[in-house]
Amino acid sequence: MHVVCTAGHVDHGKSTLVRTLTGMEPDRFAEERRRGMTIDLGFAWTTLPGGDTVAFVDVPGHERFVSTMLAGAGPVPAALFVVAADEGWMPQSAEHADALEAIGVSRGLLVVTRSDLLDPELAGEDARAELAARGWDWPAVAVSATTGSGIDALRSALEELVGGLPAPDAGADVRFWVDRAFTVRGSGTVVTGTLPAGTLRTGDELELDTGDGPLTVGVRALQALGEPVDEAHPVARVAVNLRGVPRDRVRRGDVLLSGRWLRAGEIDVRLGGLRGEPAATDLPTELTLHAGSVAVPVRVRPLGPDDGGLVRLRLARPLPLRIGDRAVLRDPGGRRVLAGVTVLDVAPPALRRRGAAARRADDLADATGTPDATAELTRRGAVRADDLRAMGIPQPDVDGLAARVPGGAGWLLDPDRAGAAARDLAAAVAAHDRTDPLDPGLPLAAARRAAGLPDSALVPVVLAASRDAGPRDLVVDGGRVRSATGGGLPDAVRAAMDALHAELTDTPFAAPDADRLAALGLGPRELASLERAGELLRITPGTSPEVVLLPDAEDRAVALLAELDEEFTLSAARQALATTRRVAVPLLERLARNGRTVRTASGGHRLRGV
8 A cells, every 4th residue: 555645735636536436435524525624634445447546634724724634744755736727826825844854755746737727837837846946856647536537647647646655664663653543442442643653463563652651552443445464564555453541641743663662752853845935033932843753842942053054842742752853843823834843853852051062062062863873973972772763763773883883781882981970980099098097999889970871881881992992990899989908998997907907816716805995096997998908807897896807707606516416505606616695696696697696596606607
């Protein structure tokens, strides 16, 4: 199936032309037929002479319904542009052409209708000039729905048009913009739209992205061209019978998704694709963004000089957008299309500091809207591989990048950024150790901030990636980043430890009392520093006075306790260790916590495994 939308001024015969081509009534409502004008989207289809099927999205031409026209044309790859011979190019002809140009619909046919009422050449010549000014050299066909003149030529031209359209990607992630939602008795909620890429299957579980938040829904049934199907392939007009959502939760502009998508609340875009569009600084502050079938209010912030055409948009509702998407900025008050935009970034950095907008414009100066894995990593410094895919970068490109750059925990890291982060980290650790030598090294969270990294999991990646080009003596140990050489203890603390070591070597369980620790100048911070350096074992950290022993105290205690009876008492242990209850009680408790002793039924102790 191929899908084409109509476009053109109100009452120029778009719906009549579709009716003549298909034998179907595209105007769905009695009000539309009574008024003789389309006020909502209509659908019909026909089989071309060569056997291809083409479905038409018939859009309203009245200026009040341009938003509806954009909802129908947004996901469609080609247009049937209609101009009446007896009226020629009109104001809504221009706005529809602007809308198509802005959203990037560059393929189509010019159809001059009512050729039985007036020579179509004059109207056709004017219309061709208007289209050519937009860069479109479209074939033109003059027809009369009344006499049937030109209809066969139009069918042939349609066949040539759809035959030249690019092949859609049936394996892509689904993004199915809803343009109608209704209830069918006995079936429940049904939505319709154009499937531009990806494949829908009966039984699929999809995410329905609404203005009120995402919902998980099931595909109960599918219909294309009025017939049930098990699978729908792009490009196609599809009706989807949904399971798991009531009708009042779905409306035009909602979207069915498969795969991974980022919900963009802010996007950076480049203006372009429309003749005479204003400079970025001349845009109104508040506009409407049309993307797919949705219309969302946005706040506009120019980035950098006007000639760059770079703008940040803050969306009233986050949307599942990707790099390279085309959309339209429209002034709802003035009822006119102001500009087309190409999405450059769906997860841009915050602009908090003076000059940040100008710097951001410099970053995006060469961005074209073509997804580029290397460029995204360079701009961001670090990015999750899954996020690159969600931004619209093909999986093979993401995999290729991951094979070339450092990474870990799902992150990819720009090599230049890794080197700079390692240098920043080394400087931060050194500065910290100079300021507080009793507490060497930085906790991982502080190290992440010092290196300007988005995730603590990247700290070891940075250190590993920079071994050959940056600081080599930093290690991650015990949740801290520290110097592998230890950084050195203050002389006074080292001297105190030497004295304590000499005393405990002869009597290993005669832990110094509070007076002795004070005399040595060893307070809680000094003792903690010695423990981190592996010089002491703190049996009762945080108590006063602390019980501190040499690092091998546990092994020595077990060796002495092994000489006692299989079951021994606290008193026997105290005597074997030649110490006091102040030391023996917490030491036995520590041995039990570490699984080296167990309590017996009678309240005694024994070594595990004895």
